[in-house]
Amino acid sequence: MEKWQLNKYVRLVLIAGMILSVSVMAIGLAMYAISPGSDPDISLSPSEIFNGIIKGNPIAVIDLGILFLIATPLMRVITALVFYVLDKETKMVGVSVLILVVIGIAVVLGAS
Amino acid sequence: MDIITAVGILLFSLGAGFLGSMLGLGGGVIIIPSLSLVFGFPMHVAIGASLVGVIATSTGAASYYVQEGMSNIRLGMVLETATTVGSVIGAVIAVYTNQQLLAVAFGILLLYASVYMVRRPERLAVPTDEDNSEKFFDLSGSYVDKKDGREVSYDVKKLDRGLGASLGAGALSGLLGVGGGVVQVPVMNIWMGAPMKAAAATSNFMMGITALAGAVIYYGQGLMSPVVTGLVAVGIFFGAMVGSRIAHLVAGVSLRRAFAVVMVAIAILMFLKGAGVLNVT
Numbered sequence: 001m002e003k004w005q006l007n008k009y010v011r012l013v014l015i016a017g018m019i020l021s022v023s024v025m026a027i028g029l030a031m032y033a034i035s036p037g038s039d040p041d042i043s044l045s046p047s048e049i050f051n052g053i054i055k056g057n058p059i060a061v062i063d064l065g066i067l068f069l070i071a072t073p074l075m076r077v078i079t080a081l082v083f084y085v086l087d088k089e090t091k092m093v094g095v096s097v098l099i100l101v102v103i104g105i106a107v108v109l110g111a112s
Numbered sequence: 113m114d115i116i117t118a119v120g121i122l123l124f125s126l127g128a129g130f131l132g133s134m135l136g137l138g139g140g141v142i143i144i145p146s147l148s149l150v151f152g153f154p155m156h157v158a159i160g161a162s163l164v165g166v167i168a169t170s171t172g173a174a175s176y177y178v179q180e181g182m183s184n185i186r187l188g189m190v191l192e193t194a195t196t197v198g199s200v201i202g203a204v205i206a207v208y209t210n211q212q213l214l215a216v217a218f219g220i221l222l223l224y225a226s227v228y229m230v231r232r233p234e235r236l237a238v239p240t241d242e243d244n245s246e247k248f249f250d251l252s253g254s255y256v257d258k259k260d261g262r263e264v265s266y267d268v269k270k271l272d273r274g275l276g277a278s279l280g281a282g283a284l285s286g287l288l289g290v291g292g293g294v295v296q297v298p299v300m301n302i303w304m305g306a307p308m309k310a311a312a313a314t315s316n317f318m319m320g321i322t323a324l325a326g327a328v329i330y331y332g333q334g335l336m337s338p339v340v341t342g343l344v345a346v347g348i349f350f351g352a353m354v355g356s357r358i359a360h361l362v363a364g365v366s367l368r369r370a371f372a373v374v375m376v377a378i379a380i381l382m383f384l385k386g387a388g389v390l391n392v393t
Contacts, residue, residue, distance in 0.1 A: 018168075018171045021168075025342045028338075029342050044338075065345075072320065074324060095193055099189065102193070103196065106328045110328045110330070110333060111332045
C-alpha cells in the first residue's frame with residue numbers, strides 16, 4: 001500500500017479524535033459552569049463515567065472527553081498497525097505491537 | 113472551583129497554546145508554572161493536566177504535518193518504542209516524588225529550554241554515505257519544502273543513539289509533563305540527520321503517544337483533576353489553532369529571545385517554590 005495512504009488515514013483518525021474529544025470536554029465544562037455537581041478534583045473510573053453521564057454529571061462528561069483525547073494517539077498506532085499487517089511489513093508490525101504493549105503496561109501500572 | 117479561577121485557567125491555557133505554537137513549544141513549559149505559581153495547584157495536578165494538553169497540541173499539529181508528509185511516521189514510531197518506555201518510568205518516579213523536588217527539576221528544564229531557544233542549533237541535512245545510514249528499518253523520508261517547492265529526501269543514521277536519547281526525552285515527559293521536543297528535535301536533526309522541519313514535525317507527531325503513556329498513569333493514580341485538565345486541553349487546543357495560523361507574521365527571533373528571558377525568571381520562581389521560600393498553595 002502506498003505511503004501517502006497511511007498518512008491520509010492517520011490524519012483522519014487524529015482529526016476525528018480531536019473534534020470528538022474537544023467537543024465533549026467543552027460540553028462538560030459548560031455543564032459544570034451551569035451546575036458544578038460532584039467534586040471537580042477526582043477523576044472517575046470508566047464505569048463511574050458511564051453511570052455519571054446517564055445522571056448528567058458534568059465531571060463524567062469532562063472525563064469522557066479526556067479519555068477520548070488520550071485514546072486518539074492510541075487509535076493512530078492501531079491504524080498504522082492494520083496498515084503494516086496488510087502490507088506484510090513485519091518489522092513495523094513488531095514496532096506497533098511493542099508500543100501497544102508498553103501502553104498496556106502503563107494502563108495496568110496506573111490502575112494498580 | 114470558583115468561576116474566576118476557571119476563567120483564569122482557560123485564559124492562561126489559551127495563551128500557552130498561542131505562544132507555544134508560535135515558539136515551537138508544546139504548551140507544557142508555560143502551563144505548568146502557571147498552574148503551580150499563579151493558581152497554586154500541586155505540581156502533580158499541573159503535570160497531569162499538562163500531559164493531556166500536550167496530547168491536544170500534538171494531535172492538532174500532527175494532523176496538519178502528517179498531511180504535508182513532514183512527519184516521518186516510521187521514524188516516529190520506531191523512536192516511540194523508547195519514548196513510551198521512558199514516559200512510563202518518568203511518570204512512576206513522579207508519582208513518588210515530592211512536589212518541591214519536581215519544582216526544582218522543572219526549573220532546571222526551563223533553564224535548559226531557554227538556552228536552547230536562543231541558540232537553536234541546526235544542522236543542514238547532508239546526504240548520508242551508504243555505510244552510515246540505517247539498514248534494519250527503512251526510515252528514509254521525503255517532503256516538499258513549501259518555501260521553494262523542492263522535494264527534500266533524507267536518510268536516517270545512528271538509530272541506537274536516537275533510541276537512547278528518546279528514552280531520556282520520554283522520561284522527561286512523564287516526569288515533568290512536557291512534550292520532550294527540546295531534546296527530541298536536536299537529536300533527530302543533529303545526530304540522526306533529519307532536516308530541521310522534518311525533525312520538528314516528527315517530534316510533534318510523537319509527543320501524543322509519549323504523553324499518553326504518562327497520562328494514563330496520572331489518570332489511574334487519581335492525580336488528574338478533571339476540571340483543570342479539561343480547561344487546559346480546550347484552552348491549549350484553541351490557542352494553538354490561532355497561533356499556528358499567524359505564526360508566520362511574527363518575528364520569531366526576537367519573540368524567542370524575549371521568551372527565553374521570561375523562562376529564566378520563571379525558573380528562579382520554581383527554584384524558590386522548591387526551596388519552600390515561595391509558598392503559594
